[in-house]
Amino acid sequence: MEAPVKSLTATYETLLLDEPRPGVVVIILNRPARSNAMTNMMFAELERAAEAFDGEDDCRVVILTGAGTAFCAGYDLADADELAGLGALGMLDQQERAARALLAVRSLRVPVIAAVNGAAAGGGLSLALAADIRIASPTARFNAAFVRIGLSAGDLGTSWLLTRLIGPAHASEICFTGRLVAAHEAARLGLVNSVSDELLDDAITLAGQIVRNSPGGVQLSKRALQANLEVSSYAAALELENRGQALLTRGADMAEALSAFKENRPAVFTGR
Incomplete structure (x- = not known):
């Protein structure tokens, strides 16, 4: 970048x-x-x-x-x-x-x-x-x-x-x-x-x-933190978090993080 x-x-x-x-x-x-x-x-x-x-x-x-x-x-x-x-x-x-x-x-x-x-x-x-x-x-x-x-x-x-x-x-x-x-x-x-x-x-x-962290991970973390200030229950918070995590596994950054961990190198995140 x-x-x-x-x-x-x-x-x-x-x-x-x-x-x-x-x-x-x-x-x-x-x-x-x-x-x-x-x-x-x-x-x-x-x-x-x-x-x-x-x-x-x-x-x-x-x-x-x-x-x-x-x-x-x-x-x-x-x-x-x-x-x-x-x-x-x-x-x-x-x-x-x-x-x-x-x-x-x-x-x-x-x-x-x-x-x-x-x-x-x-x-x-x-x-x-x-x-x-x-x-x-x-x-x-x-x-x-x-x-x-x-x-x-x-x-x-x-x-x-x-x-x-x-x-x-x-x-x-x-x-x-x-x-x-x-x-x-x-x-x-x-x-x-x-x-x-x-x-x-x-x-x-x-x-x-x-x-240095995954762009998508940071952005969805912010979204979850802000949204869960306003939801009315623990169950609603879990539902929001589940959707965010599922979405992030479809991108490239999670796979890159796992590869970097196995190869003992810094991850290179792209946000894709």
Whole structure:
């Protein structure tokens, strides 16, 4: 897999793209002067980028991070004065525009790693939660800032994802107070997987470990993990898993893995 991911050639106003190693795409939120706060342009571009990379077989892992010293400060409050005058349907349209962007990120068929390099507040917390894995720098901090501006923590998936990550009691306290959660507390609670002084390097290393595995196996693992957060029973989870395993045995990668094991060599996966 030596060819670069084709969608890296696209241009964006609020995002930067990089491919530090084959198959690993880094999406950088690029409004550092505004702490990478979200705008409607950023929502549209996140959705467009996620959909573009989702269609590329050479894209195997996406890393999401922020330019400068912040990850994402949530919705840009410079634009917030307009919200009160939108009316109910106008505000619903605004919410759905933002939700589509985060859903596109979460729905990527490949793993998404959030490399949280600073503040992740409000919608920035929601964006970090939409990733499959979160790594934080020591300066990262998180808060569900919604209640501080007269809104609900039931926003952009936070109430659903945060509760499942850290449990209802911790989620309730963080959401009701709007307090800051520092990086090491976030790790203790399970909000992030780890805290790293070499954040992006460690995220790229982790992505490289994922890329070495079967593309189909990783993608169907992600599908099973996400889908089984929502099913109502163990039996339903088993049914989904059975179908995924049966499907993967029809491809070339399982046979390649068995041959490599017998021949004591690294497997060469193709995703076919």
